[in-house]
Amino acid sequence: MSLIIYDSQIPDLLVELAQEFKLYVPVEKDLASFSGQYIWKEYEKSDRLALLYPLTVASPKEFLLPSKDVLFEYDKEEIKKTKSSPQIIFGLSLVDLLAVERLGKVFETPVTDLNFKERRDKTVLVAVDKLSPPQDIEFDVYLQEIGDGVFASFAGSKLGKKIISKKYFENHKVKTPKIYTKKDSYLSDPDLSQAVAKSKNHPIWEELTKTCFGCGICSYVCPLCYCFDTSFEIDFCNNQQGTECRNWSSCLLKDFAAVNSCNYREELKNRIYNWYFHKFVRMPSEYGFEGCVDCNRCIVYCPAKINYQKVLRTVLNDYKKRTKK
Ligand code: SF4
């Protein structure tokens, strides 16, 4: 026996959850020009839910690491830490759930980022996918589609148990779920990191500058890019109040590494190489995983149609040829 929920019950569950939490869901966009695209937004009853979404434009990163994150506010008298509200991200795919897990590890290593932690501690993760729940990734509730519009439910925390004990879930005999298998991809090739590390002089980086705009869109849509800059906003007229914000940025932008009159990565080819180096060399060495979960957003939304998988394959194949592996 297992607890299941039918998709017809999910809107009622969401209405109830929205009374207690800020609730974010994936929906199909209504705008004609974006027809067929999917986004994350705060839930409204009229939304066209897109559980099992093909691919949302932006990732759920926004709810844990907002594009403009107010770190603190101050006036003449005091510094006020900003508080976040309890929230639910409902409908994460397994891949986006993995990205949230990795982002959490980045923001606690080597020291805990208190703003991120405060938001993460107040976030309930509800994943929805066709595959069975993973053993090694945190979630509160996991809904596995086991038939058309029928979801087996699994709790991964106390709060998750409370959610799946609500009246919308029923006891039912269900077939054994599919086994969770890690995607077999070249990302798990043991030579990948070394191949990228040794590719600084590979002609592909120069080649990419012919098409790459250096626009940073690949970073903004990526659930695991977290480059930022900070800004102070001061209101001298109004009791000298102000805020300090952490804003999304991208290491692909021309001025990202500019300090005073020196720009450490002015050349686009160096910035492109750095993007790959960080994801596939530095992050595996610092955290034990790549800065990529293979979600494909950077391929789909790159205006120059650059495919990072093809780039990595070229670098990897050439490395294997050179080292005769
Ligand atoms: S790879 Fe594509 S999305 Fe990324 S900076 Fe270049 S053009 Fe922009």
Ligand code: SF4
């Ligand atoms: S596929 Fe692209 S957007 Fe997705 S995680 Fe990897 S690098 Fe980021």
